[in-house]
Amino acid sequence: MSNPALLAGEYNIAFPGSGTPATSPGGNGYGAVSIAANGTVTLTGELSDGTSVTQQVSLSKDGVWPLYVPLYSGKGLLLSWVNFEMTATNDFSGAATWIKDSTAGGSYYTGGFTNDLTITGSFYSEPPIGNAILNLTTGSVIFSGGNLSSAVTNTFTMNVDSTVTINPSPADGLSLTFDLVDGTFSGQFIDTGHSVTNTFNGVVLQAGDEARGYFLGTSQSGSVIIK
Numbered sequence: 001m002s003n004p005a006l007l008a009g010e011y012n013i014a015f016p017g018s019g020t021p022a023t024s025p026g027g028n029g030y031g032a033v034s035i036a037a038n039g040t041v042t043l044t045g046e047l048s049d050g051t052s053v054t055q056q057v058s059l060s061k062d063g064v065w066p067l068y069v070p071l072y073s074g075k076g077l078l079l080s081w082v083n084f085e086m087t088a089t090n091d092f093s094g095a096a097t098w099i100k101d102s103t104a105g106g107s108y109y110t111g112g113f114t115n116d117l118t119i120t121g122s123f124y125s126e127p128p129i130g131n132a133i134l135n136l137t138t139g140s141v142i143f144s145g146g147n148l149s150s151a152v153t154n155t156f157t158m159n160v161d162s163t164v165t166i167n168p169s170p171a172d173g174l175s176l177t178f179d180l181v182d183g184t185f186s187g188q189f190i191d192t193g194h195s196v197t198n199t200f201n202g203v204v205l206q207a208g209d210e211a212r213g214y215f216l217g218t219s220q221s222g223s224v225i226i227k
Contacts, residue, residue, distance in 0.1 A: 005037040007063060007084050011091065012183050012203040013121040014212045015078075015098070017048040017221060021145035024113035025049040025221040027214025030203040032182055033121060041065050046201075047098065048214035048221045049108045053078060067094065067119070072104035076112075080119055089208035090120040108221060122207035124183040133162040133178050135209050139226055141176060143200075146215050146222020149193045173197065176226075178204065185211055185226070200224045 015029035031045015031053060039059040046052050053069045060066060065082035080096035087093075096119045102112035127133050136158045144151040154174045157165040162178045173190035183204040190197050194217075202213015202224055211226035 005039075007035050007039075007059070008037045010034055010124050010182075011121050012124045012205055013043070013045060013092075013119060014203065014205060015045070015047055015053075015096070015119055016117045016212075017145075017214065017223065018113075018115050018117075021220045021222060023109075023111075024115055025109060025214075026145035027221045027223040028202060028212035028225075029053070030184075030201070030213055032124075032184075032203075035059070043067070043069075047071075047078070048223075049100075049106070050216060065092070065094070067096070071098075072100055072106070075101040075104035082119060082121075086207070090205065091123045091207050092119075092121045094119045108216065108219065120205065120208075122205040124204065124206060126180050126183075127162065130160055132158045132160055133180060133183065133204055134158060134206075134211065134226070136227075139164075141174065142223075142225045142227075143189065143215070144223045145220055146191075146198065146217030147194060147220050148191060148217065148222060152189070154189070185213065189215075191217065194218055198222075202226075 011033040013031045017025040017027045025048045027048035029047035034042045043055045067080040069078040076099045080094040082094035084092040098115040100112045141154045155167045176187040178185045186201045188199045198215045200215035204211045213224040215222045
């Protein structure tokens with residue numbers, strides 16, 4: 001790529017998990033991606049089993065991000081070629097493979113797994129005063145997987161300062177806060193079926209006007225989608 005500065009800026013990224021959270025991580029890992037004017041890509045994030053991911057690497061000459069992160073003390077990896085191309089719902093994407101060997105151990109998914117997923121991401125810009133972080137009036141927070149007996153949906157009102165007003169039913173002890181600086185979100189809700197409080201985290205994907213993240217249940221990873 002003759003001018004990597006064209007891609008310079010701050011982005012948010014989502015790493016989708018599997019659709020079978022009983023056997024491999026569900027939910028959406030997430031992170032922040034920064035591209036410098038010289039084409040250096042810096043990734044800081046976490047996958048949906050709680051594993052940290054970091055990388056610093058240069059874009060290829062064609063403007064492609066060679067994503068490779070060793071995981072689980074050398075007993076796993078995350079691998080992809082990420083292409084930057086604006087669409088209606090994202091600003092970059094890439095087919096990826098996420099592997100954990102059965103000998104890696106840990107608290108979740110000790111049998112190991114191989115997940116094939118599509119990474120997506122969006123340029124992030126802190127909203128100006130008077131504009132909410134998502135273009136929503138009434139939004140939904142949808143929880144699934146993570147040992148829940150069934151998916152749970154709560155609704156909220158998005159205020160112009162990006163605070164939210166949780167609608168009272170079903171609520172389930174839901175709290176939700178957005179960080180305008182980096183476009184992350186966090187909160188908690190009560191899994192009434194197991195009488196436990198789960199915390200959750202994720203990122204806003206402004207190109208698709210949604211947010212994605214994950215939570216850890218008693219033995220599984222679950223999905224959080226805000227839209």
